[in-house]
Every structure is written in C-alpha cells, then in structure tokens.
Amino acid sequence: MVVSELVRAELGRVDWASLECGCGDSAEHVPLLIEAIITAETPRDMIGYTLDDHVEADTIIFECTPPTVGVIMAALTGDLSSLARDVLLQTLLFVAAGSSGDEPDPEGEGLGGGCRRHAQEGFWQLVQIGLTGSAEDAETVADICEYFRLGGDKAAFYQAQLRARMRSKTKRGRRT
DSSP, X not given: XXXXXXXXXXXXXXXXXXXXXXXSSBGGGHHHHHHHHHHOSSGGGGTTOOOBTTTEETTEEOTTHHHHHHHHHHHHTSOOOHHHHHHHHHHHHHHHHHHTTOOOOTTSSHHHHHHHHXXXXXXXXXXXXXXXXXXXXXXXXXXXXXXXXOSGGGHXXXXXXXXXHHHHTEETTEEO
16 A cells, blocks of 8 residues: 555654654654555564554553544545554554543643544544444444544444444445
8 A cells, every 4th residue: 555645744744753752762753653554565564563652552642642643544534455444443442542531731632632633533534434344443433433532412323323333243234
C-alpha cells in the first residue's frame, strides 16, 4: 500500500520533534512507524514497527497521542490493507480506553480530549468501517465509539448496529 497525500499532509502538520513519545524520546520517529504500518504487506514487514509504547502503553497515552489519532483517522479514510487497518483500529481502541478517564488540563482539553476530538472528526469513517468490515471490525469500532463517547445523540443507535453486526458475525451481508 501507499501512504496517501492526506496522511502525508497530516503528518507534516505536526512538529513531532517537539512532542514527547511514550518511549521517552521525542516523537520525531512516530511518522516513520505509521508509514511502515500503512505500507506493510505482511506481518513480517511490520516487525520492529509498532505504535505500542510510543503512542500508547497499556492504555496510557502520551503527548504525541492526540496528533497520532488525527493521522490514524486520516489513514482510515484511504485504501488500507486489512493488516494496516486492524493495527490502526487496535491502536485507536487502546487509546480510547486510556483516554476515557483522562481529565482536562488547565490549558484546555487534555490529552484524552484531544484524542476524542480527532476521533469525533472521523466518526462517520469509523462507523462505515464497522458496518462494512468484519465482525471484529464492528466490535472494535463499537468499543472505540463507547470509550471515546463518540457520536452524540447518534451514539446509542450506531453502537447497537455495530454490536448486532458483531453478534451475527457478518461481513457485508455474508456469514463469515
């Protein structure tokens, strides 16, 4: 797969070197990790390239997490391999779980609020993935929406739709 111009633009919008990464260094290496995940054709291609302990660590989020969520949401709008989509959705799930209890900081929305805002901007894309992807995608997206409290008044309806897809284990209308 190819890194889309939208993802490249979103990556270029952020001063990654000024942000703290979960590994303790600056986050200037995070774009390389994201690009490697997006372009990987096999799990072997991803060896050594993970967002774990960089963007989130056991649902703990870091300074670089909110802009990374923005990049992930941009990536999810494009043509991704199922492997890359699964990794990015799982990362969002762990970030969402870690963000749900985050309190706003005195300057604004806090790390969790920034993550929620970026995810909310891509709410429809997430729902589309959940409604047309695998049953596992539906479950992951439903959990992301629940943890991030996405969707406003629509949330309960779409979460119910996604959970029904997960229970029926369907993909685009077929049994899997």
